[in-house]
Amino acid sequence: MITEEFKDIIRACEQCGTCTASCPTKEASDFNIRKVVRHLQLELYEDKDFLSKYPWLCTQCYRCRELCTEGLEIPKLVMALRELALKNAVAPESVYSVSKAIKKFGSPYQSQTRTKETWINKKLGDSHQSSDADLLYWAGCTPSIMAPNLANAAVDVLTKLDLDYKILNNEPCCGEPLISLGLIDEARDIAVKVKKAIEEAQIKRLVTSCSGCYNAFTNLYPEILDVNFSGIEILHISQVLSKNMNKEFKLEKSMALTYHDPCSLGRHSKVYDAPRKVLKSIEGLNFVEMEHTREFSRCCGGGGGILSLDYKMAMEIANNMLTKEILPLGVEGLVTCCPSCYLNFKRTVLKNKIPIKIYDLSEVAAFCGLS
Amino acid sequence: MSKSVLIIGGGIAGIEAALNLADYDFQVYLVDNFPTIGGLMARLDKTFPTNDCSICIEAPKMYEVQKNPNIHLLTNCEIRRVNGTEDVFKVRIVKKPRFVDEEKCKGCGKCTEACPVSVPDEIDNKIGGLRKLAYIPFPQAVPNYYLIHPDCRYGKMKDEGACIGDCIIDCIQCRECPIALCVKACKDEGGDAVMLWQREELLDLEVNSIIVASGIESFEPPRGLYGYDVYDNVITNLQYERLMNAGGPTQGEIVRPSDGAHARRIAWVQCVGREKREGKPEPIPYCSKVCCMIATKQTIVTLEHGADAKAYVLHNHLQTYGKGFYEFYRRAKELGVRYLKGKPSDVFENPKTKNLTIRFEDLDKGEVEDLEIDLLVLSTGLIPGNSNKRLSKILKIELNEHGFIKEKDPVNAPFETNVKGIYVCGGATGPIDISESVSQAIGASMKAAIEVSR
Numbered sequence: 001m002i003t004e005e006f007k008d009i010i011r012a013c014e015q016c017g018t019c020t021a022s023c024p025t026k027e028a029s030d031f032n033i034r035k036v037v038r039h040l041q042l043e044l045y046e047d048k049d050f051l052s053k054y055p056w057l058c059t060q061c062y063r064c065r066e067l068c069t070e071g072l073e074i075p076k077l078v079m080a081l082r083e084l085a086l087k088n089a090v091a092p093e094s095v096y097s098v099s100k101a102i103k104k105f106g107s108p109y110q111s112q113t114r115t116k117e118t119w120i121n122k123k124l125g126d127s128h129q130s131s132d133a134d135l136l137y138w139a140g141c142t143p144s145i146m147a148p149n150l151a152n153a154a155v156d157v158l159t160k161l162d163l164d165y166k167i168l169n170n171e172p173c174c175g176e177p178l179i180s181l182g183l184i185d186e187a188r189d190i191a192v193k194v195k196k197a198i199e200e201a202q203i204k205r206l207v208t209s210c211s212g213c214y215n216a217f218t219n220l221y222p223e224i225l226d227v228n229f230s231g232i233e234i235l236h237i238s239q240v241l242s243k244n245m246n247k248e249f250k251l252e253k254s255m256a257l258t259y260h261d262p263c264s265l266g267r268h269s270k271v272y273d274a275p276r277k278v279l280k281s282i283e284g285l286n287f288v289e290m291e292h293t294r295e296f297s298r299c300c301g302g303g304g305g306i307l308s309l310d311y312k313m314a315m316e317i318a319n320n321m322l323t324k325e326i327l328p329l330g331v332e333g334l335v336t337c338c339p340s341c342y343l344n345f346k347r348t349v350l351k352n353k354i355p356i357k358i359y360d361l362s363e364v365a366a367f368c369g370l371s
Numbered sequence: 372m373s374k375s376v377l378i379i380g381g382g383i384a385g386i387e388a389a390l391n392l393a394d395y396d397f398q399v400y401l402v403d404n405f406p407t408i409g410g411l412m413a414r415l416d417k418t419f420p421t422n423d424c425s426i427c428i429e430a431p432k433m434y435e436v437q438k439n440p441n442i443h444l445l446t447n448c449e450i451r452r453v454n455g456t457e458d459v460f461k462v463r464i465v466k467k468p469r470f471v472d473e474e475k476c477k478g479c480g481k482c483t484e485a486c487p488v489s490v491p492d493e494i495d496n497k498i499g500g501l502r503k504l505a506y507i508p509f510p511q512a513v514p515n516y517y518l519i520h521p522d523c524r525y526g527k528m529k530d531e532g533a534c535i536g537d538c539i540i541d542c543i544q545c546r547e548c549p550i551a552l553c554v555k556a557c558k559d560e561g562g563d564a565v566m567l568w569q570r571e572e573l574l575d576l577e578v579n580s581i582i583v584a585s586g587i588e589s590f591e592p593p594r595g596l597y598g599y600d601v602y603d604n605v606i607t608n609l610q611y612e613r614l615m616n617a618g619g620p621t622q623g624e625i626v627r628p629s630d631g632a633h634a635r636r637i638a639w640v641q642c643v644g645r646e647k648r649e650g651k652p653e654p655i656p657y658c659s660k661v662c663c664m665i666a667t668k669q670t671i672v673t674l675e676h677g678a679d680a681k682a683y684v685l686h687n688h689l690q691t692y693g694k695g696f697y698e699f700y701r702r703a704k705e706l707g708v709r710y711l712k713g714k715p716s717d718v719f720e721n722p723k724t725k726n727l728t729i730r731f732e733d734l735d736k737g738e739v740e741d742l743e744i745d746l747l748v749l750s751t752g753l754i755p756g757n758s759n760k761r762l763s764k765i766l767k768i769e770l771n772e773h774g775f776i777k778e779k780d781p782v783n784a785p786f787e788t789n790v791k792g793i794y795v796c797g798g799a800t801g802p803i804d805i806s807e808s809v810s811q812a813i814g815a816s817m818k819a820a821i822e823v824s825r
Binding site: 014015016017018019020021022023026027032034035066067068069070071291292295296 | 642645646647648649654687688712713714715716717719720730731732733734737739
């Protein structure tokens with residue numbers, strides 16, 4: 001909702017256009033975030049054509065916030081507009097189908113053939129899986145359903161690091177897609193259930209492969225939903241890896257790889273160094289940085305629910321980034337830490353036949369031999 | 372006995388105040404912690420809006436200061452302590468070693484010629500400026516004495532060729548260094564001015580009034596802002612001013628730091644220093660007001676240097692606040708300078724050509740554009756001088772919320788500080804241009820004169 005706090009942001013905007021120039025969506029659509037703020041400066045909050053279209057094009061990558069001269073929380077304005085659009089019942093249809101899928105299947109993906117159990121069953125009986133473990137591996141919906149290779153790689157990594165883990169048999173969706181689509185009340189109901197499920201597992205640490213889940217647990221739950229985990233340390237798999245990289249990981253065939261900062265892990269959660277430390281400490285891995293990194297890294301286009309709302313646009317943004325930013329680096333592959341980025345890049349690479357391999361960080365660590 | 376006034380800072384404001392007070396037969400002590408007077412203005416190429424040569428205006432004033440029997444020039448000096456109030460201030464001044472005997476130096480420059488070591492210049496290093504260890508800040512320096520940074524002592528720069536002999540005794544015992552090339556060169560000229568072991572001296576004065584004219588500084592962009600310090604061809608407006616300057620390290624050739632080629636397409640980004648960035652210095656919260664006219668001046672001079680040059684100014688709000696400033700801006704537009712409304716989000720460098728591409732939203736079109744350029748100039752704002760804090764402690768004068776010296780009341784009591792008998796003028800009060808500095812100096816010196824004569 002447009003609160004007084006947001007009105008202060010709107011008033012403070014100088015209309016310099018830095019946000020628009022930094023916006024990934026601008027490259028693939030007529031979305032102009034500066035004009036959105038201008039629209040709000042003119043107090044045209046209730047314009048239905050505006051509400052039904054523009055708030056739903058933002059990838060919530062937070063790049064504009066980092067580059068804004070005044071440091072304004074522009075992405076939060078978009079979130080408020082999404083809520084307003086839902087209130088006025090002018091949100092796109094796909095928002096509701098995501099919400100329905102989460103209610104019905106426990107994940108935003110409406111798939112009955114591929115479920116979370118598919119990969120979990122395969123991993124049952126793994127040597128390091130133990131019901132007494134104080135570490136819970138939280139796969140997340142996208143790794144377990146859409147890219148089970150990521151979840152498999154993550155547990156392989158835990159085994160390699162000699163860490164005992166347990167898995168929830170009926171892992172629910174964390175509700176992050178609902179928060180980023182503006183369905184805050186629905187997300188809060190889910191968060192309460194998630195909190196209960198996690199606390200019942202009696203664990204000290206939760207490790208996840210999904211930077212969206214990580215962002216939800218560490219930032220969105222306490223800040224937006226007022227749900228806090230007490231006594232449980234939330235970790236991303238990259239952080240676990242970087243802390244335990246004392247063993248020598250080694251690539252059999254050397255490779256030049258670059259790293260893409262996922263928005264939800266980077267700008268949202270400020271985890272920039274852990275994945276880099278992992279990549280730099282793998283022997284045989286030639287780590288190449290992109291031109292724009294860390295808080296100024298570009299967005300793959302798949303965030304903010306865009307994968308569900310308009311995946312074609314997400315692929316166009318990813319294609320721009322792959323061809324203009326990454327191909328000139330001359331690397332063999334791109335490493336990321338987020339299943340949404342992974343999925344979006346992978347689809348784009350396959351469709352447009354771009355000669356770059358896409359890896360998740362745990363995949364790279366998993367196919368390392370230990371010397 | 373005639374009354375005396377201490378002026379802290381020998382920039383254009385301090386010079387103007389000193390000349391005024393000296394005309395009224397006051398004894399003036401002009402103190403500058405730099406080895407020469409002239410301040411920031413002496414480093415500039417042109418002044419706006421007339422595009423007059425900066426040093427050509429200032430140098431005659433500097434020589435007048437030197438010639439005037441009522442003005443006592445104390446360069447390379449710092450104020451250490453001030454006691455007293457209202458009409459008598461006891462001032463202790465530290466004269467920092469110059470490593471040259473001022474009474475013996477004739478300003479011939481043989482020491483510079485002899486010095487084998489070149490180091491990056493403090494101001495011009497980014498654009499390739501080098502100086503010797505024995506040097507003069509600029510040719511028109513007043514007083515015209517050389518100075519030495521004896522970093523070569525104790526055999527530290529033997530590899531660079533600074534020492535020629537293997538001495539039997541330690542430098543610390545000898546403290547003369549008769550074999551140093553600069554010492555020898557000076558002696559060959561019949562002088563004996565070089566003193567590689569010189570100590571600081573203390574001077575005590577009694578004055579009746581003090582004028583603070585300690586000046587202003589240019590903001591240094593943090594590393595990475597618009598590619599500064601990451602890409603070679605991103606420089607600040609002060610560095611660009613030195614590029615344009617015939618007395619600068621490139622003799623006025625506008626060339627790129629990366630390859631020394633002439634820059635044909637140059638863009639200015641305004642309001643640099645206003646950006647709020649996490650983990651970086653706090654943004655400048657005020658408008659420095661002069662940078663728009665500095666950029667306009669620099670574009671006009673650039674187009675005069677080369678008619679085929681292209682100049683772009685990326686701005687959001689253009690300040691044309693003074694007399695003749697709007698006409699100055701119009702002149703730049705007529706000459707073909709393109710004023711683009713919008714601020715860049717990203718700067719890319721082509722690793723081969725070192726050309727830059729800036730991405731910005733052209734607000735007149737509402738479209739994102741990529742502009743390829745040879746050189747990017749960051750129009751940085753002005754910030755309080757780093758001596759302001761120290762001076763405020765020593766003189767017990769207040770600073771305002773930005774760190775500039777606070778005027779008692781900008782309307783009713785301008786140029787006065789909260790301490791009776793201490794006045795302020797020039798950049799120490801906030802970001803102002805040269806002509807305003809001069810007016811302020813006249814105002815402050817007259818206020819001091821009236822008060823002291825009472």
